[in-house]
Amino acid sequence: MDLINTLLKHIIDAAPLHPGWRPPYPYLLMNLFLPVLLGLILAWLTRLIEKGLISLLGEKH
Amino acid sequence: MDTVLSLFPVTAYWAGVQGLNLHLNLFSLILLGFLVGGVTGFFGVGGRLMTSPLLNAFFNVPYNVAVGSDLCQMLGTTTLNIIRFKRMSRIDFKLAAWMLVGTLIGIEGGAQGLELLKQAGTFTFFGLTLAYLPLIMTLVYSLLLLWIGLIIYQESKGPVQPSLSEGEPAPYQPAVTARLQHIQLPPMVSLPVSGIEAISLWVILGVGAATGLLLGFLGAGGGFIRLPALIYVIGCPMVVAIGTDLFESLFSLGYGTLSHSFKGNIDLLLTVILLVTGSLGLQIGGVLAKRFSNPHLRQVFALLTFVVVIVLVVKLFF
Numbered sequence: 363m364d365l366i367n368t369l370l371k372h373i374i375d376a377a378p379l380h381p382g383w384r385p386p387y388p389y390l391l392m393n394l395f396l397p398v399l400l401g402l403i404l405a406w407l408t409r410l411i412e413k414g415l416i417s418l419l420g421e422k423h
Numbered sequence: 424m425d426t427v428l429s430l431f432p433v434t435a436y437w438a439g440v441q442g443l444n445l446h447l448n449l450f451s452l453i454l455l456g457f458l459v460g461g462v463t464g465f466f467g468v469g470g471r472l473m474t475s476p477l478l479n480a481f482f483n484v485p486y487n488v489a490v491g492s493d494l495c496q497m498l499g500t501t502t503l504n505i506i507r508f509k510r511m512s513r514i515d516f517k518l519a520a521w522m523l524v525g526t527l528i529g530i531e532g533g534a535q536g537l538e539l540l541k542q543a544g545t546f547t548f549f550g551l552t553l554a555y556l557p558l559i560m561t562l563v564y565s566l567l568l569l570w571i572g573l574i575i576y577q578e579s580k581g582p583v584q585p586s587l588s589e590g591e592p593a594p595y596q597p598a599v600t601a602r603l604q605h606i607q608l609p610p611m612v613s614l615p616v617s618g619i620e621a622i623s624l625w626v627i628l629g630v631g632a633a634t635g636l637l638l639g640f641l642g643a644g645g646g647f648i649r650l651p652a653l654i655y656v657i658g659c660p661m662v663v664a665i666g667t668d669l670f671e672s673l674f675s676l677g678y679g680t681l682s683h684s685f686k687g688n689i690d691l692l693l694t695v696i697l698l699v700t701g702s703l704g705l706q707i708g709g710v711l712a713k714r715f716s717n718p719h720l721r722q723v724f725a726l727l728t729f730v731v732v733i734v735l736v737v738k739l740f741f
C-alpha cells in the first residue's frame with residue numbers, strides 16, 4: 363500500500379508547473395521502467411488468458 | 424471529478440494551457456483502451472493508430488499528452504512481445520544498430536515537430552478560431568487512417584493472400600520498394616544474418632528515420648509501417664524482421680519516452696491504463712480472431728477507420 367501511495371504521489375507531483383519546467387528524476391525513471399515492468403507481468407498474464415480462452419472456445423481447425 | 428483529474432496531472436495541466444475542457448472518466452478510458460486493443464488483436468493491423476485521436480475526440484486529452492503517453496505504453500507492449508516472440512524470431516544486430524541511428528533522428532524530429540505545433544497557438548478561419556495542434560494532428564491521423572482503411576478494404580475484396588512463412592523472403596514486392604532496395608548509393612553494407620549481400624546504408628537510415636518520425640509525431644507507426652518496410656524495402660526474411668524490429672524498438676521507444684518526458688508530454692497513469700487494457704484487449708481479440716476470423720470481416724475494420732475519421736473531423740469543427 364505504501365508503495366502504491368508513493369507511486370501515486372510521484373505521478374501526481376509530475377505535472378509541469380511552468381514554462382521551462384524540468385522533469386523530476388522519479389518521473390523520468392518511472393516513465394522508463396514502469397511500462398517495461400508491466401510488460402513483463404502482462405506477458406505472463408496474457409499467456410494465461412490465451413490458454414484459458416483457447417481451452418474455453420477451442421481452436422478453429 | 425476533481426479527484427479523477429488529480430490522478431492525471433500532466434493531462435490536466437496541458438488541457439488548461441490549451442483551453443480544453445477535459446472530461447476524463449476512468450471507466451470510459453478503460454473501455455476505450457480495451458476496445459482499441461481488441462480491434463488491433465482481432466484485425467491485426469492499425470488499431471493502435473486510433474488511440475491518440477480517440478483520446479482527444481472523446482475526452483479532450485491534448486494531442487501532445489495522448490501521443491507521449493501512447494508512445495510510452497508501447498515500451499510495455501514491446502517488452503511483452505519480446506518475451507512472447509523470443510523463440511519465433513531472430514535478430515540482425517547490425518541492421519538494428521544502423522536502423523536505430525535513423526530512428527533516433529526521426530523520433531527527435533517528430534517530437535520537436537509536435538513541440539512546435541504545441542506552441543504555435545491559434546488562427547481564425549472564416550470566423551472560426553482553430554488551434555494548429557489539433558488541426559494538423561487531425562489531418563495527419565485522418566489521412567493515415569483513410570489510407571489504411573482503403574488498403575484493407577481493397578485486400579478484403581480481393582482473393583485471400585497466403586501468409587508469409589517464417590524465414591522466407593517476401594514473394595511479392597511492390598515496384599517502389601524494389602527500386603528503393605536496389606539504390607546503389609555508397610556506402611553499401613552487407614547484412615549476412617538477413618541474407619542481404621549489399622544495400623545502401625542510406626536506405627536503412629531512411630527507413631529508420633521515416634518510421635521514427637511517425638513514432639515521435641504520432642506515437643504509433645511501428646507495426647504497420649516498420650515491419651512491412653523491413654520486409655519489402657530492406658528485404659529481410661519475416662523471422663528476422665520481427666526480431667530486429669522488436670529489439671530496435673525497445674531502444675528507440677526508450678529514447679522517445681525520455682524525449683517526450685523532458686517535454687512534459689507523458690501522463691503515467693494514462694500510460695498504465697492504456698498499456699494494461701490494450702494488452703488484455705489485444706490478447707482476447709487475437710484469440711477471437713483465430714476462432715472467428717474471416718477475410719471479409721476486414722471490411723468492418725475499413726468501415727471503422729472511416730467512422731473514426733468522420734468523428735475526428737466533426738470534433739475539430741464543432
